[in-house]
Amino acid sequence: SAVISQKPSRDICQRGTSLTIQCQVDSQVTMMFWYRQQPGQSLTLIATANQGSEATYESGFVIDKFPISRPNLTFSTLTVSNMSPEDSSIYLCSVEGDSFVAFFGQGTRLTVV
Amino acid sequence: DAKTTQPNSMESNEEEPVHLPCNHSTISGTDYIHWYRQLPSQGPEYVIHGLTSNVNNRMASLAIAEDRKSSTLILHRATLRDAAVYYCILRDGSGNTPLVFGKGTRLSVIA
Numbered sequence: 415s416a417v418i419s420q421k422p423s424r425d426i427c428q429r430g431t432s433l434t435i436q437c438q439v440d441s442q443v444t445m446m447f448w449y450r451q452q453p454g455q456s457l458t459l460i461a462t463a464n465q466g467s468e469a470t471y472e473s474g475f476v477i478d479k480f481p482i483s484r485p486n487l488t489f490s491t492l493t494v495s496n497m498s499p500e501d502s503s504i505y506l507c508s509v510e511g512d513s514f515v516a517f518f519g520q521g522t523r524l525t526v527v
Numbered sequence: 528d529a530k531t532t533q534p535n536s537m538e539s540n541e542e543e544p545v546h547l548p549c550n551h552s553t554i555s556g557t558d559y560i561h562w563y564r565q566l567p568s569q570g571p572e573y574v575i576h577g578l579t580s581n582v583n584n585r586m587a588s589l590a591i592a593e594d595r596k597s598s599t600l601i602l603h604r605a606t607l608r609d610a611a612v613y614y615c616i617l618r619d620g621s622g623n624t625p626l627v628f629g630k631g632t633r634l635s636v637i638a
Contacts, residue, residue, distance in 0.1 A: 444623060445623050445625075447626075449628075456612075456614070456629060456630050456631060457571070457626075457628040458628070459625050459626075459627065462625060508570075508625070508626070510623055514559065514561075514576065514618065514620070515573045516573065517573070518570030518572070520570050521569075
């Protein structure tokens with residue numbers, strides 16, 4: 415199994431500002447995944463983050479808006495830049511453990527006012 | 528990714544069995560069937576997965592049709608804690624690929 419710690423758990427931010435979300439895993443993992451969950455919706459993949467390389471973004475998500483860092487095999491950050499109320503969502507990180515089982519953090523609940 | 532179809536919502540009485548269906552008619556030979564659930568205000572959690580044979584674990588059972596075009600997640604005795612959104616997801620067996628979530632089934636459990 416893998417234990418994921420996400421920080422902050424929630425935040426209220428002013429529009430136009432940026433927030434960096436941290437994801438710490440208790441074991442080394444090859445890939446980390448970042449998801450967004452808009453209110454009342456399912457999870458949507460933002461990007462895949464490999465250590466030592468640029469993140470791979472899904473359609474509709476761009477690096478300027480959601481820059482990702484992956485400095486080592488246990489840590490990643492996602493920044494939500496120049497925020498607007500439409501960015502109000504839950505942001506989750508995920509990793510894959512043994513036997514193709516995915517583990518998720520508790521999420522960061524972001525409200526942009 | 529191959530797609531899955533689930534009912535939007537289901538309701539069950541507490542301590543009754545629950546059968547959550549999932550259709551995946553375009554499943555490929557290397558796709559595993561995964562089930563995750565998301566309790567309120569939490570990240571998704573793994574429930575069970577399988578390839579061809581039925582699977583059992585401490586949380587649930589997974590019944591897979593012989594042609595693999597559908598599957599059913601079985602909760603043997605629903606509790607109030609089982610109220611969640613259940614996601615049926617197809618995932619290639621090569622691993623290290625992200626989960627692609629559909630809308631899932633919202634299960635309500637009535638005391």
